[in-house]
Amino acid sequence: MQKIAIICAFLIVVMAAIVGLLVIFEMMSFESGMSNMLKFGGAIVLLGAASALISLMMGSKKGEE
Numbered sequence: 001m002q003k004i005a006i007i008c009a010f011l012i013v014v015m016a017a018i019v020g021l022l023v024i025f026e027m028m029s030f031e032s033g034m035s036n037m038l039k040f041g042g043a044i045v046l047l048g049a050a051s052a053l054i055s056l057m058m059g060s061k062k063g064e065e
Helices: 002-024 030-058
Strands: none
Protein backbone atom coordinates (compact mmCIF):
# COMPACT_ATOMS: atom_id res chain seq x y z
CA MET A 1 0.00 0.00 0.00
CA GLN A 2 2.85 2.36 0.75
CA LYS A 3 4.24 1.78 -2.74
CA ILE A 4 0.87 2.68 -4.25
CA ALA A 5 0.76 5.93 -2.26
CA ILE A 6 4.30 6.82 -3.32
CA ILE A 7 3.54 6.14 -6.99
CA CYS A 8 0.34 8.23 -6.82
CA ALA A 9 2.16 11.10 -5.11
CA PHE A 10 4.92 10.96 -7.74
CA LEU A 11 2.41 11.05 -10.60
CA ILE A 12 0.55 13.98 -9.02
CA VAL A 13 3.80 15.94 -8.62
CA VAL A 14 4.80 15.27 -12.23
CA MET A 15 1.33 16.26 -13.46
CA ALA A 16 1.39 19.46 -11.40
CA ALA A 17 4.83 20.32 -12.78
CA ILE A 18 3.75 19.79 -16.39
CA VAL A 19 0.55 21.79 -16.03
CA GLY A 20 2.44 24.49 -14.09
CA LEU A 21 4.95 24.85 -16.91
CA LEU A 22 2.15 25.10 -19.46
CA VAL A 23 0.53 27.87 -17.40
CA ILE A 24 3.84 29.71 -16.88
CA PHE A 25 4.64 29.68 -20.60
CA GLU A 26 1.06 30.76 -21.38
CA MET A 27 0.22 27.70 -23.44
CA MET A 28 -2.75 27.11 -21.14
CA SER A 29 -4.87 29.51 -19.12
CA PHE A 30 -4.81 29.35 -15.33
CA GLU A 31 -8.47 28.31 -15.12
CA SER A 32 -8.01 25.56 -17.68
CA GLY A 33 -4.84 24.39 -15.91
CA MET A 34 -6.59 24.18 -12.55
CA SER A 35 -9.50 22.32 -14.11
CA ASN A 36 -7.15 19.82 -15.75
CA MET A 37 -5.13 19.38 -12.54
CA LEU A 38 -8.28 18.62 -10.56
CA LYS A 39 -9.49 16.12 -13.16
CA PHE A 40 -6.16 14.32 -13.59
CA GLY A 41 -5.41 14.45 -9.86
CA GLY A 42 -8.79 12.95 -9.08
CA ALA A 43 -8.26 10.22 -11.64
CA ILE A 44 -4.85 9.34 -10.18
CA VAL A 45 -6.28 9.22 -6.63
CA LEU A 46 -9.23 7.10 -7.78
CA LEU A 47 -6.99 4.63 -9.60
CA GLY A 48 -4.66 4.46 -6.58
CA ALA A 49 -7.57 3.78 -4.23
CA ALA A 50 -8.91 1.08 -6.55
CA SER A 51 -5.47 -0.51 -6.74
CA ALA A 52 -5.12 -0.44 -2.95
CA LEU A 53 -8.54 -2.04 -2.49
CA ILE A 54 -7.72 -4.77 -5.00
CA SER A 55 -4.43 -5.51 -3.24
CA LEU A 56 -6.27 -5.70 0.10
CA MET A 57 -8.84 -8.12 -1.32
CA MET A 58 -6.18 -10.32 -2.87
CA GLY A 59 -4.31 -10.53 0.44
CA SER A 60 -0.65 -10.59 1.18
CA LYS A 61 1.22 -13.69 0.00
CA LYS A 62 4.39 -12.74 1.91
CA GLY A 63 3.21 -14.12 5.26
CA GLU A 64 2.09 -17.47 3.87
CA GLU A 65 5.49 -18.52 2.50
